[in-house]
Amino acid sequence: xxxxxxxxxxxxxxxxxxxxxxxxxxxxxxxxxxxxxxxxxxxxxxxxxxxxxxxxxxxxxxxxxxxxxxxxxxxxxxxxxxxxxxxxxxxxxxxxxxxxxxxxxxxxxxxxxxxxxxxxxxxxxxxxxxxxxxxxxxxxxxxxxxxxxxxxxxxxxxxxxxxxxxxxxxxxxxxxxxxxxxxxxxxxxxxxxxxxxxxxxxxxxxxxxxxxxxxxxxxxxxxxxxxxxxxxxxxxxxxxxxxxxxxxxxxxxxxxxxxxxxxxxxxxxxxxxxxxxxxxxxxxxxxxxxxxxxxxxxxxxxxxxxxxxxxxxxxxxxxxxxxxxxxxxxxxxxxxxxxxxxxxxxxxxxxxxxxxxxxxxxxxxxxxxxxxxxxxxxxxxxxxxxxxxxxxxxxxxxxxxxxxxxxxxxxxxxxxxxxxxxxxxxxxxxxxxxxxxxxxxxxxxxxxxxxxxxxxxxxxxxxxxxxxxxxxxxxxxxxxxxxxxxxxxxxxxxxxxxxxxxxxxxxxxxxxxxxxxxxxxxxxxxxxxxxxxxxxxxxxxxxxxxxxxxxxxxxxxxxxxxxxxxxxxx
Ligand code: PEP
Ligand code: MG
Numbered sequence: 001x002x003x004x005x006x007x008x009x010x011x012x013x014x015x016x017x018x019x020x021x022x023x024x025x026x027x028x029x030x031x032x033x034x035x036x037x038x039x040x041x042x043x044x045x046x047x048x049x050x051x052x053x054x055x056x057x058x059x060x061x062x063x064x065x066x067x068x069x070x071x072x073x074x075x076x077x078x079x080x081x082x083x084x085x086x087x088x089x090x091x092x093x094x095x096x097x098x099x100x101x102x103x104x105x106x107x108x109x110x111x112x113x114x115x116x117x118x119x120x121x122x123x124x125x126x127x128x129x130x131x132x133x134x135x136x137x138x139x140x141x142x143x144x145x146x147x148x149x150x151x152x153x154x155x156x157x158x159x160x161x162x163x164x165x166x167x168x169x170x171x172x173x174x175x176x177x178x179x180x181x182x183x184x185x186x187x188x189x190x191x192x193x194x195x196x197x198x199x200x201x202x203x204x205x206x207x208x209x210x211x212x213x214x215x216x217x218x219x220x221x222x223x224x225x226x227x228x229x230x231x232x233x234x235x236x237x238x239x240x241x242x243x244x245x246x247x248x249x250x251x252x253x254x255x256x257x258x259x260x261x262x263x264x265x266x267x268x269x270x271x272x273x274x275x276x277x278x279x280x281x282x283x284x285x286x287x288x289x290x291x292x293x294x295x296x297x298x299x300x301x302x303x304x305x306x307x308x309x310x311x312x313x314x315x316x317x318x319x320x321x322x323x324x325x326x327x328x329x330x331x332x333x334x335x336x337x338x339x340x341x342x343x344x345x346x347x348x349x350x351x352x353x354x355x356x357x358x359x360x361x362x363x364x365x366x367x368x369x370x371x372x373x374x375x376x377x378x379x380x381x382x383x384x385x386x387x388x389x390x391x392x393x394x395x396x397x398x399x400x401x402x403x404x405x406x407x408x409x410x411x412x413x414x415x416x417x418x419x420x421x422x423x424x425x426x427x428x429x430x431x432x433x434x435x436x437x438x439x440x441x442x443x444x445x446x447x448x449x450x451x452x453x454x455x456x457x458x459x460x461x462x463x464x465x466x467x468x469x470x471x472x473x474x475x476x477x478x479x480x481x482x483x484x485x486x487x488x489x490x491x492x493x494x495x496x497x498x499x500x501x502x503x504x505x506x507x508x509x510x511x512x513x514x515x516x517x518x519x520x521x522x523x524x525x526x527x528x529x530x531x532x533x534x535x536x537x538x539x540x541x542x543x544x545x546x547x548x549x550x551x552x553x554x555x556x557x558x559x560x561x562x563x564x565x566x567x568x569x570x
Contacts, residue, residue, distance in 0.1 A: 001230065002228055002229065002230055002231045002232055002235060003211065003228075003229045003230070004226065004227065004228055004229070005180070005202075005205045005207060005208060005211060005212075005226075005227040005229065006205070006225055006226055006227070007180065007181075007202040007203055007204045007205035007206075007208070007225045007227065007468070008184070008185060008186060008191075008202065008203050008204040008225050008468065008471060009200075009201075009202055009221065009222045009223050009224050009225035009226075010184075010186055010190075010191035010194055010195065010201050010202065010203050010222065010225075011191065011194030011195045011197075011198070011199060011200055011201035011222045011528075012200065012222050012223045012246070012528070013178075013198070013199070013200040013222050013223065013243070013246055014200055014219065014220065014221055014222070014223075014239050014242050014243040014246060015157055015177040015178030015199065015200040015219070015220045015222070015243075016177075016217070016218070016219050016220075016236060016239060016240070016243070017155040017156050017157045017177045017178070017217070017218065018154070018155070018156050018157070018215050018216070018217060018218070019156070019157055019159050019212045019213065019214060019215060019216050019217075019218045019229075020147075020149075020152060020156035020157065020158050020159065020214070021147060021159045021160070021209070021212070021213075021214045022147045022149060022158055022159065022160035022161075022163070023145060023146065023147045024160075024161060025139055025142075025144040025145065025146050026144065027135060027138045027139060027142065027144070029101045029102055029104075029105045029138065029142075030099075030101070030102070031098060031099065031102045032098070032099040032102065033097050033098065033099075034094070034097060034098065034099050037094050037095045037097065040094045040099060040100050041091050041094050041095075041100075043100055043141070044090060044091065044094065044100040044103075044104070044141070047100070047137055047140035047141045048081060048082075048087075048137065050140050051081055051133070051136045051137050051140050052078060052081055052082070054136070054148075055074050055077050055078050055081065055136070056074075056078065058074050058148060058150070058151045059071050059074035059075055059078070061151055061153055073129075076126075076129050077129055077132060077133050077136075080126070080129045080130055080133045081133050081136075081137070085111075086107055086108075086111060086130075089103075089107040089110070089111075090103045090104050090107045091103075093106060093107065100141055101138060101141050101142060104134060104137055104138060104141070105134070105138070108130055108131070108134040111127075111130045112127040112130050112131055115127035115130065116344075127305060127344075128305035128343065128344070131343075149171050149172075150172070152171070152172055152175050152176070153172075153175060154175060155175055155177050156175055156176060156177065157176075157177055157178045157179060157180060157218045157220055158171070158176055158178075158179040158180070159179070159180050159181075159208050159209060159212045159218075160179065160180075160181050160182070160208075160209070161181065161182045161183060161209055162181050162182070162183045162184055162188070162190055162339075162466075163179055163181055163184075163190040163193065164189075164190070164339065164340075164341070173197055173199075176197075176199060177199060177200075178194075178199050178200040178201060178202075178220040178222065179194060179199070179201050179202075179220075180201070180202045180203075180205055180208045180212070180218070180220055180227050181201075181202075181203045181204070181205065181208065182204070182205060182206055182207065182208050182209050183203070183204060183206075183466060183467070183468055184203030184204050184466055184468060185203065185204055185465050185466065185467065185468055185471040185474055186465075186471070186474055186504060187453075187454035187457070187458070187465045187474065187503070187504050188203060188339065188465055188466045189339050189340060190203055191203050191504075192274075192454075192504070192526065193276075194222070195526035195528055195529065196274070196275075196276060196280060196283075196526055196527070196528075198283065198527075198528045199222075200220045200221065200222030200223075201220070201222050202220055202221070202222055202225050202226070202227050203468070204468030204471060205227060205468075206468060208227065211229060212227075212229055216229060216230050217230055217231060217236075218230075218231075219231050219235065219236065219239045221239070221242070223246070250531075253531035253532060253535055254531070256288060256531045256534045256535050256538070257286070257287065257288040257531065258288060259288070259534065259538075260290065261290065261523075261533075261534045261537050261538075262537070262538065263516060263537055263538070263540050263541060263542040264538065264539060264540060264541045265541045265542055265543050265544075267516075267542040267543075269516065269520065269521060269522065269523060269537065270290045270291055270293075270328070270500075270521065270522040270523070271288075271289070271290055271522075271523050271524075271525070271530050271533055271534055271537075272289050272290055272291035272292055272293030272294075272328070272330075272500075272502075272522060272523070272524040272525075273287070273289035273291075273292055273293065273524065273525070273526070273527045273530065274292075274293060274294040274295075274296065274502055274524055274525060274526055274527075275292055275294070275295050275296070275320070275527075276295075276296045276299040277299050277300065277316070278316065278319050278320050278323065280527065281320065281323050281324075283527040283528070284527045284530075286527070287527045287528065287530040287531055288530060288531065288534070289327075289527060289530055290327060290328075291324070291327045291328035291329060291330075291385075291522070291524075292320070292324060292327070292328070292329040292330060292331075292524070293328075293330050293450065293500055293501075293502045293506075293522055293523070293524020293525075294330055294332055294389075294450065294502035294524050295320060295329065295330065295331040295332060296332060296335065297313075297331060297332060297333065297334055297335075297373070298334055298335050298336050298340050300312075300313065300316050301334060301336065301342055302340075302342060302343075304342075304344065305343070305344050306344050307344070307345075307369050307372070309372070310372045310375050310376045310379075311376075313372070313373060313376035313377075314376040314379050314380055317331060317376055317377055317380035317383075317386075318379075318380045318383045320384075321380055321381075321383040321384025321385070321386055322383050322384060324384050324385065325384060325385075326384070326385050327384075327385060328385050328387060328522075329384055329385055329386055329387065330387040330389050330427070330450060330500070330502070330524070331377060331386060331387070331388055331389065332389045332390075332391055332429065333360070333363060333370070333373055333374070333377075333388065333389070333390055333391065333402075334359070334362070334363055334369075334370070334373055334391075335358070335359040335391040335392065336358070336359070336362055337353060337354075337356060337357060337358025337359060337361075337362050338353050338354045338356075338358050338359075339353070339354075339466055347362065354455075354458065354464060354465070354466075358392060359391040359392035360390050360391055360392050360393060360398055360402060361392065363402075364398075364401065364402075367405070370405065371405060371409055374388075374405060374406050374409045375409045375412075375413060378406070378409060378410050378413055378418075378420050378424075379413065379418055379420070381420055381421035381424040382419050382420065382421045385423075386421065386424040386425075387424065387425040387426075387427060387447070387448065388406065388424060388425070388426050388427070389426075389427050389428060389429055389448075389450055390402045390403075390426075390427075390428045390429065391428075391429045391431070391452070392429065392431060392432060392455070393428045393429065393430075393432065393435055393442075394432045394434050394435055395434070395435075396438075396441060396442065396445070399428055399442065399445060399446065400445070403426055403445075406426065425447035425448055426446065426447050427446045427447050427448035427449060427450060428442065428446050428449060428450075429449075429450055429451075429452045429455075429502075430442075430449045430450065430451045430452065430456065430488050430499075431451070431452030431453075431454070431455035431456045431459070431503070432455070432456070432459055433456065433459050433460050433484060436451075436456065436484040436485075436487060436488050437484070437487070439487055439488040439491035439492070440487075440491040440494065440495075442491070443491040443492050443494065443495040443497055444495055446497060447497060448492070448497055448498045448499065448500065449488055449491075449492050449497070449498075449499045449500070450499075450500045450501065450502045450522075450524070451485055451488055451499065451500070451501040451502070451503060451505075452501075452502060452503045453476060453481070453485075453501060453503025453504060453505035453506070454503045454504055455503070456481065456484065456485075456503065457474055457475070457476060457478075457481055457503075457505075458474075460478070460480055460481055460484065461473040461474070461475065461478065461480075461481075475558040476505040476508055476510070476511045476558075477510060477511060477514075477558040477561040477562050477565070478557075478558050479553070479555060479556060479557070479558075479561070482514060482552065482553065482561070483553060485501075485515070485518065485520075486518050486549070486553060489518045489519055489520055490518075490519075493519060498521040498522065499519075499520060499521055499522075500520065500521060500522030500523070500524055501515065501520055501522070501523055501524065502524040502525075504525070504526075506520075506523040506524055506525045506533075507523070507525030507526065507529035507530075507532070507533050509532070509533075509536055509569075510562055510565050510566070511565075512533060512536055512537065512540075513536075513540050513545050513565055513568070513569055514545065514548075514549070514552060514561075514565065516537060516540055516542050516545050517542065517544075517545025517546045517547075517548055517549045517552075518546075518549055519546070536569075539569075540569070544568075548564070548568065551564075552564060
């Protein structure tokens with residue numbers, strides 16, 4: 001019988017497919033003494049052969065679906081699994097009287113530490129293979145099921161507690177038609193990724209993992225946040241119809257693809273795309289992006305087993321800048337921490353990771369890594385219209401320090417004969433209330449601001465962007481949020497600088513008229529939101545909305561402001 005869940009619809013559209021549960025198994029290992037080493041070794045050998053069978057099957061499937069290139073990783077895993085040194089290290093410990101799980105964990109820790117300390121990048125990457133293989137073997141020994149998203153080869157809807165950016169990087173976009181998570185809000189990174197991939201997504205359902213079984217048919221309505229579990233055929237029919245209508249509406253917007261974004265009274269604003277890699281550019285182009293307002297470079301650092309080198313980063317930035325040609329391209333320096341993690345770098349457990357050593361704070365703590373990124377960006381600057389942006393700036397000193405490090409690297413590069421553009425800009429994300437309040441002081445030193453409302457709202461409202469229980473406090477139209485945004489835009493303009501927005505609010509139809517009225521120069525959003533925003537702006541008069549701003553800024557509640565916007569929008 002059909003049952004229904006409601007969450008937060010974060011990426012529009014309808015998807016109908018089988019559920020695929022992404023389990024995060026408990027692989028905690030305990031040390032036990034054993035009496036019969038021969039039996040324990042046999043148990044280990046049996047786990048090994050089950051893991052080998054599984055890996056071989058995945059390798060064949062991957063080769064068939066994505067080619068030998070992608071399958072090579074599983075061949076490497078098989079090599080690790082059958083490595084005689086690893087095996088003898090495990091069996092040696094078992095013979096000393098410890099259980100197989102503990103012996104394996106110990107051997108794996110020794111091997112990963114050894115690989116990680118090597119100079120050779122190829123060898124360092126092997127540490128990740130050892131970790132993956134150990135996980136698979138431990139799951140077999142402990143008798144727990146581990147999902148293998150890289151093996152998905154049919155259309156599915158992912159059901160997960162949360163979809164972390166690194167898990168998403170492993171998903172095959174061809175088969176993943178939508179996702180539903182227990183936790184998260186409109187601006188959690190899972191939600192942002194859903195919009196980037198243009199797949200329907202519902203987050204923050206709280207109970208999806210408790211109620212949706214593997215393989216059951218699921219309908220996801222990412223527009224209103226509804227999830228139907230095991231729907232009747234008549235319901236599937238209704239939703240097929242809705243899906244078609246959604247597609248048709250989307251096609252109607254296509255007439256805006258090659259138009260500039262202009263209000264009804266002829267004012268041009270720039271509408272750009274938020275991207276995570278060069279792979280997102282085709283989608284940005286398909287939706288007529290006028291620039292890239294946010295390149296989240298942290299994705300370059302994920303799905304890797306070590307920090308990307310200067311050359312690797314140079315190639316990535318150069319490729320994006322070259323493809324964008326003279327269109328403005330804002331590249332944000334590394335923003336890791338919060339809900340974004342790297343598997344080769346562990347930050348200490350923090351009570352409040354979004355208030356912890358994140359983004360620029362972490363870059364200052366890892367200056368060599370940060371300087372490598374700055375050098376790659378500077379060297380790429382001659383290939384396009386680059387704007388470098390620092391995330392999570394709270395104090396003037398932080399901005400000055402980041403810029404100082406950039407200028408030092410520029411000096412060094414010039415001394416070494418590298419060409420550097422003399423027109424690149426240096427700006428900052430405006431996403432911490434403290435910085436928004438003193439935007440006038442920052443405006444004297446930066447080339448531009450880009451307002452990051454995802455964080456600005458969570459910090460202003462003291463409401464974790466990942467926590468669905470407080471998601472009602474994600475209020476882009478809250479008077480405090482709007483006053484801060486207004487302060488930032490006015491401060492920028494007083495100093496002759498430009499102000500953009502790359503938080504999700506830039507594509508929010510209930511805020512766009514206000515932003516236009518406040519004079520926001522650039523709106524950057526998930527590519528899939530661009531055409532809708534452009535169509536909306538085409539119907540709005542900038543002068544009229546500018547006139548409404550003083551009145552709006554005196555209103556007391558989000559509700560009142562939303563009502564005003566709805567009544568005055570056509
Ligand atoms: C923001 O905070 O609004 C932003 C664009 O950055 P991120 O979502 O990556 O934190
Ligand atoms: Mg942010």
